[in-house]
Amino acid sequence: MDAFLIRGGRRLDGEYRVQNAKNAALPIMAASILTEEKTLLKGCPALSDIRNMGEILKTLGCRVHMDGGDLTIDPQGLSSYEMPDGLAKKLRSSIFMLGPILARFHKATVTFPGGCEIGLRPIDLHLKGLKQLNVSIRNEGGVICCDGHHMQPGNVHFDYPSVGATENIMMAAVLLKGVTTIHNAAREPEIVDLQNFLNRMGAKIAGAGTDTIQIQGVYRLHGVEYTPMADRIVAGTLMAAAAVTSGHIRLTNVPVQDMVAIMAKLEEMGCLITRKQEEIILRAPDRLRAFSQLQTQPHPGFPTDMQAQMMAIATLAKETSVVVENVFENRFAHAGDLNRMGARIILNGRTAVIHGVEGLNGLSVTARDLRGGAALAIAGLAARGETLVEKAEYIDRGYDRLEDALCSLGGDVRRIILP
Numbered sequence: 001m002d003a004f005l006i007r008g009g010r011r012l013d014g015e016y017r018v019q020n021a022k023n024a025a026l027p028i029m030a031a032s033i034l035t036e037e038k039t040l041l042k043g044c045p046a047l048s049d050i051r052n053m054g055e056i057l058k059t060l061g062c063r064v065h066m067d068g069g070d071l072t073i074d075p076q077g078l079s080s081y082e083m084p085d086g087l088a089k090k091l092r093s094s095i096f097m098l099g100p101i102l103a104r105f106h107k108a109t110v111t112f113p114g115g116c117e118i119g120l121r122p123i124d125l126h127l128k129g130l131k132q133l134n135v136s137i138r139n140e141g142g143v144i145c146c147d148g149h150h151m152q153p154g155n156v157h158f159d160y161p162s163v164g165a166t167e168n169i170m171m172a173a174v175l176l177k178g179v180t181t182i183h184n185a186a187r188e189p190e191i192v193d194l195q196n197f198l199n200r201m202g203a204k205i206a207g208a209g210t211d212t213i214q215i216q217g218v219y220r221l222h223g224v225e226y227t228p229m230a231d232r233i234v235a236g237t238l239m240a241a242a243a244v245t246s247g248h249i250r251l252t253n254v255p256v257q258d259m260v261a262i263m264a265k266l267e268e269m270g271c272l273i274t275r276k277q278e279e280i281i282l283r284a285p286d287r288l289r290a291f292s293q294l295q296t297q298p299h300p301g302f303p304t305d306m307q308a309q310m311m312a313i314a315t316l317a318k319e320t321s322v323v324v325e326n327v328f329e330n331r332f333a334h335a336g337d338l339n340r341m342g343a344r345i346i347l348n349g350r351t352a353v354i355h356g357v358e359g360l361n362g363l364s365v366t367a368r369d370l371r372g373g374a375a376l377a378i379a380g381l382a383a384r385g386e387t388l389v390e391k392a393e394y395i396d397r398g399y400d401r402l403e404d405a406l407c408s409l410g411g412d413v414r415r416i417i418l419p
């Protein structure tokens with residue numbers, strides 16, 4: 001079991017290049033089976049979620065090779081339409097395979113996917129979307145059997161703009177003859193990145209980044225070399241860490257245009273942010289101000305994946321902040337440990353009221369999900385004494401050695417192996 005040992009009280013100061021986005025790379029990895037040719041993904045972050053997705057591709061018959069940040073996927077040997085049960089349970093993003101497998105085999109079987117315990121995370125929207133493409137779906141004792149022999153392009157309307165379901169339908173429809181239109185699509189930047197990747201492979205997709213996406217089916221796709229977009233959540237996490245330590249940092253490889261909501265909140269708290277094309281400089285005040293209200297929403301609203309980190313820094317702000325989590329129903333698991341460190345957070349359903357305190361005390365805490373774990377590490381940086389964040393494996397799902405990023409910015413963070 002890995003843990004982070006953090007000695008708090010050091011001001012972050014320095015420069016760091018942000019990794020590329022896991023949430024862009026994962027659907028792109030799934031999309032790589034839409035061709036029989038090799039795909040080379042450059043600058044892939046070394047994360048357990050990426051490795052698990054690679055294992056899923058291997059089980060389906062692909063050859064997958066990671067060399068530094070270069071990930072090669074050769075789908076020539078693709079032979080199975082059955083998602084491996086154990087791996088699918090480890091990784092929520094395994095559900096992305098459904099669309100591409102259907103596109104290639106016209107049939108697919110999957111079990112319900114796993115992932116971080118941040119809510120129920122059902123897949124009904126994915127399945128409803130596929131049904132609108134005329135896929136017939138049966139649930140046989142927890143195994144979902146999809147028959148896509150009569151798949152047709154057409155209109156797909158989502159009751160809610162799910163990121164994963166939007167991406168799944170884009171991939172399911174890309175090889176269907178005719179036009180598919182997704183209505184009420186999610187607008188996240190990673191969906192634009194998937195569109196860019198697919199179009200580079202020869203697809204004809206337009207509209208990603210808006211709520212209507214049009215997919216003009218093509219006969220075949222070809223292999224490409226592609227670099228997934230930079231990670232807006234990792235950039236935001238490091239900015240939050242700098243903000244709460246009165247830091248002054250420069251980040252490069254930042255998707256600045258996609259981070260308006262995050263930057264606006266940090267500015268509301270008193271940070272000065274200078275933006276350049278793919279770079280930001282953040283200068284934090286001696287003490288942060290509270291924000292009046294932070295509501296998580298689908299993009300371009302405030303991202304749920306930054307909620308925990310913002311709550312961590314609000315614990316030390318002047319006055320009271322309010323957070324409303326609208327996207328996932330169970331995403332306050334970090335609040336208990338923050339309170340044990342001395343924070344004053346009151347939870348009521350999806351709302352958290354955070355009364356700012358003068359200081360936090362380091363102690364032993366436990367990551368319970370990816371972003372909540374990062375939030376505890378941030379709190380540790382600002383706390384008095386030492387903080388031990390156990391179950392760092394959760395953090396490793398989305399951050400390529402967060403301890404190295406924080407150390408190179410002047411933090412004192414060590415990874416230790418617990419018995």
Ligand code: UD1
Binds near residue numbers: 119127164
């Ligand atoms: C993606 C991101 C995740 C982020 C989330 C919201 C990836 C790999 N993951 O997850 O980091 O937190 O977007 O920005 O890109 N829902 C249903 N039925 C469904 C699908 C979703 O009810 O079939 C619900 C979910 O339980 C959740 C909400 O819709 O409450 C949003 O989920 P969704 O947008 O699908 O998120 P993911 O694609 O799982």
